[in-house]
Amino acid sequence: MTTVRHLAILLGSFAAVTGIVAALGAANLGTAATAGQIAFVIALMALFLSGSQRK
Amino acid sequence: MRVSVDILGVSVKTFGVFFALSFVASGAILSRRLRELGKPTDWAGEVVMAALVGGLVGARAYYLLQNPQALDGNLLAAVFGGAGLIWYGGLVGGALAVIAWAAWRGMLGLALLDLAAPALALGYAVGRVACQVSGDGDYGRPSDLPWAMGYPHGAVPTPAGVTVQPTPIYETIVMGLVAYGLWRMRARVRPGALFGIYLVAAGCERFLVEFLRRNDRVVAGLTAAQVESIVTALAGAAIMTWVVRRRSASGSGSIAMSPGGHRERPG
Numbered sequence: 001m002t003t004v005r006h007l008a009i010l011l012g013s014f015a016a017v018t019g020i021v022a023a024l025g026a027a028n029l030g031t032a033a034t035a036g037q038i039a040f041v042i043a044l045m046a047l048f049l050s051g052s053q054r055k
Numbered sequence: 056m057r058v059s060v061d062i063l064g065v066s067v068k069t070f071g072v073f074f075a076l077s078f079v080a081s082g083a084i085l086s087r088r089l090r091e092l093g094k095p096t097d098w099a100g101e102v103v104m105a106a107l108v109g110g111l112v113g114a115r116a117y118y119l120l121q122n123p124q125a126l127d128g129n130l131l132a133a134v135f136g137g138a139g140l141i142w143y144g145g146l147v148g149g150a151l152a153v154i155a156w157a158a159w160r161g162m163l164g165l166a167l168l169d170l171a172a173p174a175l176a177l178g179y180a181v182g183r184v185a186c187q188v189s190g191d192g193d194y195g196r197p198s199d200l201p202w203a204m205g206y207p208h209g210a211v212p213t214p215a216g217v218t219v220q221p222t223p224i225y226e227t228i229v230m231g232l233v234a235y236g237l238w239r240m241r242a243r244v245r246p247g248a249l250f251g252i253y254l255v256a257a258g259c260e261r262f263l264v265e266f267l268r269r270n271d272r273v274v275a276g277l278t279a280a281q282v283e284s285i286v287t288a289l290a291g292a293a294i295m296t297w298v299v300r301r302r303s304a305s306g307s308g309s310i311a312m313s314p315g316g317h318r319e320r321p322g
Contacts, residue, residue: 003239010235014228030204030221034056034187037224041080041181044231048084048177048238 006047013043056190058210070210073185078103080181081174088170088241098160102171105156106149113148114140121279142179143283168250173241176234176253180227187223195220195267220267229260248298248310254291258284 018029018036026032059066086099118141119125153171157163186193190209196219197203203218213219233256237249244252262284270278277285299310 006235007232010231011228028204028218029202030218030224031056033202033221033224034184037184037187037227040228040231041184044177044180044235045080045083047235048173049087051238 009047010040010043014040056188056206057208058189068189070185070189070191073188074182077178077181077185078107081106081178084177084238085170085174088173091242092166092170094162098162101156101160102153105152109152109155110145110149111140113151114142114145116148117141117144120144143280146175165246165250168247169241172249172253173234173237176230176237176257179257180231180234183223183227183230187221187227193223193268195222195264196269219269222264222267225267226260226264229264230257233257233260242312244311245298245302247294251291251294251298254294255288256291258286258288258291262288 014033014036016036017039018033021035022029022032026035057069059068061067082099082103085102086096089098090096121141153167154163157167183193185191190206190211190213192209192211194206194209194213197217198220199218200220202221204221205213205216205218207213207215233253236256237253240249240252262281265278265281265284268278268280270280273279274282295310302310
């Protein structure tokens with residue numbers, strides 16, 4: 001369940017930021033997706049650094 | 056997409072910013088994993104520095120091997136001059152430097168490979184943001200897809216009016232998900248398996264994305280990167296087979312650890 005939630009966060013952050021930047025008037029969808037790409041890696045780092053520790 | 060942006064009058068190279076961030080991101084999860092394993096977290100900085108220096112030397116050396124004409128004229132300028140880095144050369148150079156570091160620290164073994172796997176995948180994913188924002192030529196072939204785009208101001212600009220596949224975005228998403236999967240599995244698989252999975256996944260990803268990119272076909276209709284990807288994936292498969300066989304010899308054929316094979320504690 002955690003994995004599904006995390007995947008939803010990752011892909012959702014990409015889609016949401018892409019959609020917002022496109023709606024704000026990005027030159028094209030590819031440019032908007034670049035913002036989504038950056039949001040995706042930020043979300044990924046947040047997941048990496050916030051989860052429980054494992055040995 | 057631009058090669059540089061002006062911030063308070065200072066020209067900042069977009070590729071350099073995200074290239075550096077890729078090492079910062081890799082170092083962050085290395086540090087976290089080292090802490091989980093009870094090792095000094097400052098080793099992460101040492102690993103990243105070794106990988107950075109070795110990777111740059113390897114990537115540049117491989118570029119010069121593939122483009123010997125760049126050595127004509129001023130040799131020093133060719134060796135230390137600006138652009139011309141190739142990922143697989145960086146992988147080899149970085150790996151050799153990290154192996155040397157591990158030998159120095161007495162950490163040479165399967166644990167080192169598994170430690171590196173998620174960090175390598177994450178570094179690649181963030182590194183592709185650098186390619187995307189700078190338009191360094193790693194984009195794909197011309198396309199009319201709704202998300203196809205031009206890079207008229209990139210380091211390797213597309214012709215006016217031409218739109219191409221933004222393949223660095225695809226690669227960030229795929230390798231980011233690979234990094235996530237490896238991170239989730241980090242304490243659940245046998246030593247060595249994580250690195251084997253990484254090699255298979257990275258090889259498959261690069262092999263497939265090359266069909267969308269504009270690199271020249273060099274043998275059997277495949278690009279040089281695709282040939283290298285096949286070797287990478289086969290090496291990963293060989294490692295995974297070796298891990299399974301090693302476990303079979305000692306009673307368990309699974310690549311996964313048995314329940315209780317790891318401990319968890321809240322972070």
